[in-house]
Amino acid sequence: MKFTRNLAFPILAFALLAGTQSCKKEDVEPNEPTPTPAMSSTYDYEFNNGQVVPTAAYNGMHMDNLTASITVTELSSSTSKITVTLNNTISGQTYHTHAHDAADPATTPNGTPYNETPNTAVYTQMIMGNGGSVSVSQEISMSYSDITTSYDGFFVVHDPLQAITTTDISTYLIVGSFARTQTASNLKSMTFPYAFNTGQVAAAYAYSGAHNSSLSGDLKIQELADGTSRVSVMLNNSMDGEMYHVHAHDAADPSTTPNNTPYNETPNSGLCTMMITGNGGTAGGSQMSSMSYADITSVYNGFFVVHDPLQAITTTDPTTYVLLGLFARS
Numbered sequence: 001m002k003f004t005r006n007l008a009f010p011i012l013a014f015a016l017l018a019g020t021q022s023c024k025k026e027d028v029e030p031n032e033p034t035p036t037p038a039m040s041s042t043y044d045y046e047f048n049n050g051q052v053v054p055t056a057a058y059n060g061m062h063m064d065n066l067t068a069s070i071t072v073t074e075l076s077s078s079t080s081k082i083t084v085t086l087n088n089t090i091s092g093q094t095y096h097t098h099a100h101d102a103a104d105p106a107t108t109p110n111g112t113p114y115n116e117t118p119n120t121a122v123y124t125q126m127i128m129g130n131g132g133s134v135s136v137s138q139e140i141s142m143s144y145s146d147i148t149t150s151y152d153g154f155f156v157v158h159d160p161l162q163a164i165t166t167t168d169i170s171t172y173l174i175v176g177s178f179a180r181t182q183t184a185s186n187l188k189s190m191t192f193p194y195a196f197n198t199g200q201v202a203a204a205y206a207y208s209g210a211h212n213s214s215l216s217g218d219l220k221i222q223e224l225a226d227g228t229s230r231v232s233v234m235l236n237n238s239m240d241g242e243m244y245h246v247h248a249h250d251a252a253d254p255s256t257t258p259n260n261t262p263y264n265e266t267p268n269s270g271l272c273t274m275m276i277t278g279n280g281g282t283a284g285g286s287q288m289s290s291m292s293y294a295d296i297t298s299v300y301n302g303f304f305v306v307h308d309p310l311q312a313i314t315t316t317d318p319t320t321y322v323l324l325g326l327f328a329r330s
C-alpha cells in the first residue's frame with residue numbers, strides 16, 4: 001500500500017505538468033486509512049489526417065469529423081479500465097477498435113511497425129455507432145502505470161465502411177500511440193456554408209424548380225500532413241434517394257467558353273467532383289485533392305455547384321443549381 005502510494009504521486013505530478021491529463025481522487029470515508037488516489041487520464045485523438053504516416057491519411061467514404069478518446073482508470077495496483085469513446089459515429093455501423101503492439105517492421109510479415117493481430121489483453125472491442133458519441137470499456141490486468149508509460153502500441157479505429165485491413169493505414173479513421181498524449185497536428189481546416197441558391201451570385205441565376213429550398217451545404221477543406229487536402233461536402237435537408245452531382249467549376253472568361261459561361265462546364269475532378277445520395281437529412285461525400293489547403297482556400301478561383309437532382313443536368317443554366325457560390329470562400 002505504502003509503495004503504491006509513493007509511486008502514484010510522482011505520476012500525478014507528471015500528469016499535471018503535461019497539462020492535458022486529469023487526475024481525480026475518490027471520496028475518502030472518514031476514519032479509514034487514506035486510500036491510494038485512483039489515477040485517471042484521458043487522451044484525445046484527431047481524425048487520421050496523416051499525423052502518424054503522412055502518406056496514409058484516411059481515404060474513404062467516412063466523414064472526417066470522427067474523433068476519439070481513451071480514458072485509462074486505475075482499478076487496483078495491477079488492474080485498469082480502458083474506456084474508448086467515439087464521437088460523430090454513423091448509426092448502425094460496427095467500428096473495430098484495437099490496440100496493436102508496436103513491432104520492428106523488419107520482423108513483421110508485411111513490414112508494418114506493429115503486430116497485425118490486435119492485443120486483446122490490452123484493448124480490442126467492437127463499437128456500434130449510434131449517430132453520435134458512444135463508449136465502451138474493457139478491464140485489463142495491467143497497471144495504470146504500465147499502460148500509460150510502458151506499453152508501446154498503437155490505438156487504431158478501423159473504417160466500418162470498407163473491408164478491414166491491417167496493412168493499409170489509409171483505411172484507419174484514427175491511428176496514434178496508445179494511451180499517450182498526442183502531439184497537436186496544427187493541420188488547418190475550414191468549413192464554408194452555402195445557403196440555397198436564391199440568386200446570391202447573380203439575380204438571374206436564382207434556382208427555378210421543384211426542389212425544397214431548405215437544402216443547404218457545408219464544404220470542408222482539411223489540410224493533410226503530406227501537403228494535400230481532403231474535400232468534404234455535407235448536404236443538409238437532402239431529398240431521400242435523390243442523387244446530387246456536386247462540382248467545382250473553374251472560373252473562366254465567358255468570351256472564351258463555348259456557351260459564354262463564366263466557368264468551365266467540365267467540373268474540376270482533381271478538386272471536387274462527387275455524387276451524394278440524399279437520405280432525407282444530412283448526407284455527405286468526400287474526396288482527396290492534390291491541391292494544398294492554401295491553394296484551395298486562397299488561390300483557386302471557381303464555383304461550388306450542386307446540381308438539381310430533380311431535372312436533367314445542365315452546365316449552362318445556373319437556375320438548375322440548388323447551391324451556387326464561390327468555391328471555398330466565405
Ligand SMILES: [Cu+2]
Nearest residue numbers: 247267305315
Ligand atoms: Cu457541375
